[in-house]
Amino acid sequence: MPKFARIATVAGGPTHWAVQQGNDLIDLGPAPPGDDTTAWFELLASGASASALARGQRCDPSRVEWHTPVRRPGKxxxxxxxxxxxxxxxxxxxxxxxxxxxxxxxxxxxxxxxxxxxxxxxxxxxxxxxxxxxxxxxxxxxxxxxxxxxxxxxxxxxxxxxxxxxxxxxxxxxxxxxxxxxxxxxxxxxxxxxxxxxxxxxxxxxxxxxxxxxxxxxxxxxxxxxxxxxxxxxxxxxxxxxxxxxxxxxxxxxxxxxxxxxxxxxxxxxxxxxxxxxxxxxxxx
Missing domain, CATH: 3.90.850.10 (Fumarylacetoacetase-like, C-terminal domain)
Structure with missing residues (x-):
């Protein structure tokens, strides 16, 4: 099953969205402006499209900066x-x-x-x-x-x-x-x-x-x-x-x-x- 994460590909860099497919961590690219929660949950519900996966860059999980799954929870x-x-x-x-x-x-x-x-x-x-x-x-x-x-x-x-x-x-x-x-x-x-x-x-x-x-x-x-x-x-x-x-x-x-x-x-x-x-x-x- 796909697992989604928020990451930065360089320490202190902008947030990217990523997905784990098998043993691969695939960078789906920069999050939309404001790291929109609604868009994030839409991605979670629908899964990454084949085209997004094809465009994505495989990255080393040990070299990324991980973010929490929600940017800043209200509660x-x-x-x-x-x-x-x-x-x-x-x-x-x-x-x-x-x-x-x-x-x-x-x-x-x-x-x-x-x-x-x-x-x-x-x-x-x-x-x-x-x-x-x-x-x-x-x-x-x-x-x-x-x-x-x-x-x-x-x-x-x-x-x-x-x-x-x-x-x-x-x-x-x-x-x-x-x-x-x-x-x-x-x-x-x-x-x-x-x-x-x-x-x-x-x-x-x-x-x-x-x-x-x-x-x-x-x-x-x-x-x-x-x-x-x-x-x-x-x-x-x-x-x-x-x-x-x-x-x-x-x-x-x-x-x-x-x-x-x-x-x-x-x-x-x-x-x-x-x-x-x-x-x-x-x-x-």
Missing amino acids: VICLGLNYSAHAAEGGNAAPEYPSFFMRGATSLIAHEAALVRPRVSDKLDFEAELAVVIGQRARHLTEANALQAVAGYACFNDGTLRDYQRRTAQWTIGKNFDGTGAFGPWLVSAADLPAGASGLKIESRLNGRVMQSDNTDHMVVSVAQALVLLSEVLTLEPGDVIAMGTPAGVGYARTPPVWMQPGDRIEIEIDGIGLLSNPVVQEKN
């Missing part, structure tokens, strides 16, 4: 405790109503960008998550039509400073440090995956060691259910991102706890969607 809404086993490892029951919280766009980084451990804390944890990217404006969805609002899916790492998360009953402060939320690299059309991205293996690996391994079938609240609940409250807009919660195996729940360290590499992989990989660095003074 990034996350679900907490959405896998029962993860709730249990923290001594909690899965909530009857999802624990929603929000991330700011300044916390997001792309594939292969540095995940930053801030100077004020050494308790940086990983969270493998499925990201849902909204493709159309929607309010008051039902379970019957909710998935029609989804453009596609991506990998997400909801990196968390656990000590800051627990300083307050609200989780926002521990979830919004700059450069801690990795997103991408691929955006895969909803039409190319099972409905609601169900039945997909989701895994995190720290320096090659499997830390989390589960299946999206085990989410307490499904993608459709989450969109219904959210659209009761607010208008979902194209480019909004919903992060669907993380499985068991996170660092804080281990004995002793496992925190990401400068020099580490964290990988998030979801079957059919791809691999998100980031080195970990220390924030500069």
Whole structure:
């Protein structure tokens, strides 16, 4: 299945759109002026044309600069405790109503960008998550039509400073440090995956060691259910991102706890969607 990405062919250069075909990364050329979200989702839905592929230039994935699948999401809404086993490892029951919280766009980084451990804390944890990217404006969805609002899916790492998360009953402060939320690299059309991205293996690996391994079938609240609940409250807009919660195996729940360290590499992989990989660095003074 095709996987689409936003890249720059030179560091700091203009955004190009690209597609993975087999083992090849094909540069489809510069994004339209403004990197138009509507045009981007139209490409995702229709796929790259034969003529566009023929004109495209094959490029080396190790030499491009990756961008996040959405340029700057208007809203990034996350679900907490959405896998029962993860709730249990923290001594909690899965909530009857999802624990929603929000991330700011300044916390997001792309594939292969540095995940930053801030100077004020050494308790940086990983969270493998499925990201849902909204493709159309929607309010008051039902379970019957909710998935029609989804453009596609991506990998997400909801990196968390656990000590800051627990300083307050609200989780926002521990979830919004700059450069801690990795997103991408691929955006895969909803039409190319099972409905609601169900039945997909989701895994995190720290320096090659499997830390989390589960299946999206085990989410307490499904993608459709989450969109219904959210659209009761607010208008979902194209480019909004919903992060669907993380499985068991996170660092804080281990004995002793496992925190990401400068020099580490964290990988998030979801079957059919791809691999998100980031080195970990220390924030500069």
